[in-house]
Amino acid sequence: MKQNLSLTAYIRHVIVFFISAMILGLGTACFVKADLGTDAMSTFALGIQHHTPIRVDIAIFIIMYAMMAGTFLIDKTRLGIVSFLYPLISSSTMNIGLNILPESDQIIACYIMLFTGIALMAIAIAVGSKTNVGYNPYDSLAFAILERYKLTYTKVRWMIDGSFLIIGILLGGTFATGTILVLILLGPCSDFFMKSMDKPLQNILKIKEKQTI
Numbered sequence: 147m148k149q150n151l152s153l154t155a156y157i158r159h160v161i162v163f164f165i166s167a168m169i170l171g172l173g174t175a176c177f178v179k180a181d182l183g184t185d186a187m188s189t190f191a192l193g194i195q196h197h198t199p200i201r202v203d204i205a206i207f208i209i210m211y212a213m214m215a216g217t218f219l220i221d222k223t224r225l226g227i228v229s230f231l232y233p234l235i236s237s238s239t240m241n242i243g244l245n246i247l248p249e250s251d252q253i254i255a256c257y258i259m260l261f262t263g264i265a266l267m268a269i270a271i272a273v274g275s276k277t278n279v280g281y282n283p284y285d286s287l288a289f290a291i292l293e294r295y296k297l298t299y300t301k302v303r304w305m306i307d308g309s310f311l312i313i314g315i316l317l318g319g320t321f322a323t324g325t326i327l328v329l330i331l332l333g334p335c336s337d338f339f340m341k342s343m344d345k346p347l348q349n350i351l352k353i354k355e356k357q358t359i
Contacts, residue, residue, distance in 0.1 A: 151278055151279075155278075155351075155352065156279065158351060158352070159277040159278050159279045159351060160228055160277075160279050162273060162276075162277050162347075162350065162351060163228055163232075163274055163277040163279050163280070164228070164231075164232075164235055165273065166270045166271075166273035166274035166277075166282075167231075167232045167235040167236040167239065167270070167274070167282065168235060168236070168239040169266055169267075169269055169270035169273065170236045170239075170266070170267055170270035170271070170274075170282070171235065171236035171237065171238065171239025171240040171241075171242075171243060172239055172240070172243045172266055173262075173263045173264070173265070173266030173267035173268075173269075173270060174236065174240045174243075174263065174267065175239070175240045175241075175242075175243025175244050175247055175263070176243070176247065176259050176260070176262045176263030176266060177259075177260060177263035177264070177267070177324065177328065178240070178244060179243075179244065179247045179248075179249060179259050179263075180256045180257070180259040180260035180263060180324055181249075181256060181324075182256055182257070182260050182322055182323050182324030182327075183320075183321050183322025183323055183324035183325040183326075184319075184320065184321060184322075184324075184325055185307075185324075185325060185328050185329075186307035186308070186310040186311040186314065186321075186325060186328070186329050187206060187209060187284075187307070187310050188202065188206065188314075188319075189310065189311055189314030189315065189319035189320065189321045189325060190205075190209065190310040190311070190313055190314035190317070190319060191203075191205035191206045191209060191314070191319070192314060192317075192318070192319035192320055193313065193314040193315070193316070193317025193318050193319035194208075194317065196317055196318040196319070197317060197318075203237075207233060209310075210233050210283035210284065211283060213283050213284060213286065213287040214229060214230075214283045214286055214287070216287050216290075217281075217283075217286040217287045217290050220287070220290040220291070220294060221290040221293070221294070224280065224281050224286040224287075224289055224290050225280050225281070225286055226279045226280025226281075227279075227280070228279050228280050229280040229281060229282065229283065229286060232274075232280075232282040232283065233282075233283060236282070247259070260324050260327065260328075264327070264328060264331050264332055264335055265335060267332060267335075267336075268332060268335035268336040268338070268339050269339050269343070271285060271299075271332075271336040271339070271340070272336060272339035272340040272343050272347070273343070273347065275289065275340060276340075276343075276344070276347040276348070276351060276353070277351065278351075284306075287306070288302045288303060288306060289302075291305075291306075298333075298337060299333055299336050299337050299340065300333030300334050300336070300337050301333070302333075303332060303333030303336065304329070304330075304333055307328075307329045307332075307333075308329065311325065311329060
């Protein structure tokens with residue numbers, strides 16, 4: 147990841163990074179409103195709640211910051227000051243989305259909401275990955291593993307989410323159709339948007355050369 151941005155460029159990258167956090171929060175809200183199951187990390191967090199006095203939302207924050215600690219050991223350049231603010235912005239946007247987005251008992255509407263959420267989350271990952279100011283807690287570890295072992299984002303996502311899901315189930319966490327769909331589709335969708343949005347994001351961020359991630 148490139149460094150040494152000018153002040154103007156840094157501010158531009160931070161703004162785009164925070165926009166990606168808001169998009170992710172909105173996508174998460176769509177996923178929650180679909181009511182077709184929790185994501186893999188939430189299944190893990192629910193499992194933790196079953197065995198400790200820690201609430202699900204607190205457990206998710208602990209998991210995310212633990213991932214950042216893992217990233218620091220592998221490749222600390224993936225982290226930036228804004229990485230610590232990402233969960234706060236995305237969770238705040240999610241709460242706003244939950245108050246705005248409609249609910250539906252129609253199964254088709256629920257699946258439309260689910261797939262919309264997956265698309266928004268994938269776009270958020272693609273946008274955030276192009277900035278030079280850090281990664282969100284999840285992707286800081288995902289991209290560190292991706293570069294070290296020369297894997298695709300899809301494979302790393304499957305590996306991490308698969309681990310969360312299995313451990314969560316063993317701990318008593320719940321899951322449903324939406325959980326499996328997000329696990330399967332989010333990685334490939336993210337890879338798609340990272341490729342298709344590469345040029346537009348370079349123009350927005352005024353990146354002259356293609357970055358190596």
